[in-house]
Amino acid sequence: MLRSVFGKSLWDQRRGIAVWSVAIAAVGVLYAAFYPSMNNPDMQAAMDAFPPELLEALGMTDITSAAGYLGSTTYGILGPILMIIFAGGLGVRAVAGDEEAGRMDVLLAHPVERWAVVLQRAAAMVVAIAVACVVLFLAMLAATGPAQLEDIGAANFAATTLQMGLLGLVFGSLGLAVGALTGSRGIAWGAVALVAVLSYLANTLGPTVDWLEWTQSASAFFYYSGGRPLANGLQVTDALVLVAMAVALVAIAILAFRRRDVAV
Amino acid sequence: MTAVIQTQQLAKYYGKRRGLESLDLEVRAGEIYGFLGPNGAGKTTTIRLLLDLLRPTGGTATVLGADPHAGGAALRRRLGYLPGDFVVDGGQTGRELLTHLGHLRGGVPRERIDGIADRLELDLKARIRSLSKGNRQKIGLVQAFMHEPELLILDEPTSGLDPLLQQTFLEMVREAKAAGQTVFMSSHVLSEVQHSADRVGIIRDGRMVAVEAVETLRRRSVRHVEIHFDNPVAPDAFVGLPGVSEVRVDGSVLRCRLAGRADGLVKMAARYPVESILVAEPDLEELFFTYYHANGEAREEATDAA
Numbered sequence: 263m264l265r266s267v268f269g270k271s272l273w274d275q276r277r278g279i280a281v282w283s284v285a286i287a288a289v290g291v292l293y294a295a296f297y298p299s300m301n302n303p304d305m306q307a308a309m310d311a312f313p314p315e316l317l318e319a320l321g322m323t324d325i326t327s328a329a330g331y332l333g334s335t336t337y338g339i340l341g342p343i344l345m346i347i348f349a350g351g352l353g354v355r356a357v358a359g360d361e362e363a364g365r366m367d368v369l370l371a372h373p374v375e376r377w378a379v380v381l382q383r384a385a386a387m388v389v390a391i392a393v394a395c396v397v398l399f400l401a402m403l404a405a406t407g408p409a410q411l412e413d414i415g416a417a418n419f420a421a422t423t424l425q426m427g428l429l430g431l432v433f434g435s436l437g438l439a440v441g442a443l444t445g446s447r448g449i450a451w452g453a454v455a456l457v458a459v460l461s462y463l464a465n466t467l468g469p470t471v472d473w474l475e476w477t478q479s480a481s482a483f484f485y486y487s488g489g490r491p492l493a494n495g496l497q498v499t500d501a502l503v504l505v506a507m508a509v510a511l512v513a514i515a516i517l518a519f520r521r522r523d524v525a526v
Numbered sequence: 527m528t529a530v531i532q533t534q535q536l537a538k539y540y541g542k543r544r545g546l547e548s549l550d551l552e553v554r555a556g557e558i559y560g561f562l563g564p565n566g567a568g569k570t571t572t573i574r575l576l577l578d579l580l581r582p583t584g585g586t587a588t589v590l591g592a593d594p595h596a597g598g599a600a601l602r603r604r605l606g607y608l609p610g611d612f613v614v615d616g617g618q619t620g621r622e623l624l625t626h627l628g629h630l631r632g633g634v635p636r637e638r639i640d641g642i643a644d645r646l647e648l649d650l651k652a653r654i655r656s657l658s659k660g661n662r663q664k665i666g667l668v669q670a671f672m673h674e675p676e677l678l679i680l681d682e683p684t685s686g687l688d689p690l691l692q693q694t695f696l697e698m699v700r701e702a703k704a705a706g707q708t709v710f711m712s713s714h715v716l717s718e719v720q721h722s723a724d725r726v727g728i729i730r731d732g733r734m735v736a737v738e739a740v741e742t743l744r745r746r747s748v749r750h751v752e753i754h755f756d757n758p759v760a761p762d763a764f765v766g767l768p769g770v771s772e773v774r775v776d777g778s779v780l781r782c783r784l785a786g787r788a789d790g791l792v793k794m795a796a797r798y799p800v801e802s803i804l805v806a807e808p809d810l811e812e813l814f815f816t817y818y819h820a821n822g823e824a825r826e827e828a829t830d831a832a
Contacts, residue, residue, distance in 0.1 A: 264629055364611055367607075370579055371579070373632070524574075
């Protein structure tokens with residue numbers, strides 16, 4: 263683990279990765295545990311009383327089916343938010359956090375190129391997110407029986423969890439890129455939070471306003487949940503769009519960090 | 527002799543703020559070069575430019591024959607660097623960090639790491655955040671020295687070390703020189719460079735003010751002399767002797783400043799019964815302030831010496 267910047271990065275963050283993975287999985291399982299109590303005709307009747315636009319905006323359509331319920335809970339808001347905060351932290355720390363703390367000098371005075379530092383830390387971020395996704399997937403699989411989630415199936419859980427991981431990766435890469443551009447942890451976090459909120463609103467509210475409709479197709483959330491992977495399985499094109507966004511952001515991070523002065 | 531570090535009109539501005547005005551620096555192979563100046567003179571900026579952590583806004587620099595940026599990882603493999611403020615992740619142990627950094631350098635034998643750590647009385651098993659500032663600085667020294675680089679670039683290396691360890695550090699620097707390594711170290715405390723450096727460069731406001739061999743500095747420098755006689759003496763006899771100034775007589779004790787040869791003063795003193803003579807070592811501190819305060823004169827002297 264101590265041989266490369268990649269391994270060292272994972273080793274240094276091992277506790278954080280473990281805690282986040284368990285926390286995200288716990289949220290998923292807790293939500294799932296409530297599903298049996300939602301799955302009844304009374305609840306459906308109660309939901310029908312709300313205007314459909316509101317339910318759409320809250321991501322709460324079809325709340326009585328297993329896919330609809332989890333799509334508006336675990337995989338609706340809280341799961342993605344936790345994943346984005348987790349990944350954002352990894353991305354922001356990778357360059358800006360280290361730099362602001364004054365830790366970059368020692369590393370960069372060693373025979374490693376700056377692009378390699380960014381790339382290896384991005385790779386460590388991918389692995390960390392993958393670990394959290396696997397833990398979440400296994401937890402949901404274990405909860406399937408007790409929580410009556412058989413309708414969804416392992417393949418769709420895997421697909422949705424993967425797409426959520428990719429959503430996190432996009433925002434982690436954003437934190438990495440803005441951190442590499444500015445060297446500021448605060449600005450990088452601000453960018454992650456701002457873009458995440460705007461993306462979420464663009465995906466949910468954009469389609470309800472004519473002149474904002476186009477914004478949905480720019481939102482990472484759209485490529486995460488727009489194709490309803492819980493019901494429809496892996497959306498290959500959407501997943502590839504998320505990957506492309508992340509790759510573009512990491513490329514920006516590399517170019518930006520190679521060019522500028524490193525702060526003390 | 528070939529230059530290991532060479533800069534020409536090297537400049538660094540952070541927007542409008544000066545980091546380095548225009549620096550001409552030459553460090554020769556195998557020497558110990560003391561880079562002196564007050565805080566804010568541009569020492570750290572210079573060093574970070576040499577390591578490609580900063581990009582110059584003007585001038586050129588070569589380190590071991592290569593441009594710091596173009597030289598890349600291959601160049602940095604041949605360097606050892608101690609930052610002025612050695613900060614690493616505090617959650618790891620010294621062993622973890624040094625093993626990792628050793629791997630980045632293509633592997634450093636564990637015995638060598640242990641050897642230097644033992645010498646500095648450093649415990650590698652402790653988490654870094656639990657260590658004192660001095661002990662953290664020791665870890666910084668280990669990572670700079672452990673791969674026996676051709677060139678050591680040390681920014682304020684002895685800060686935080688107690689006097690005994692400063693001696694150990696100076697031994698390490700002398701051994702490095704004996705092994706053919708070049709050492710470039712900055713300081714604002716002159717005494718710590720005085721005993722190890724071959725040459726000293728004095729930087730002020732982002733420019734090199736003077737470069738001299740430590741020997742020359744010492745020879746040209748002013749000594750404080752204190753002579754205790756058996757009986758009271760008259761100051762008149764000593765005033766006006768060659769090189770002697772600021773004569774003060776306090777009963778049987780004479781104090782004065784002596785520049786250059788001591789012959790005149792000694793011969794005059796020999797006319798009286800002398801109990802003891804104290805000559806204070808020439809202090810670079812004093813010279814430094816001569817250069818630092820009297821800028822114009824210092825420039826001329828520097829040109830004479832060169």
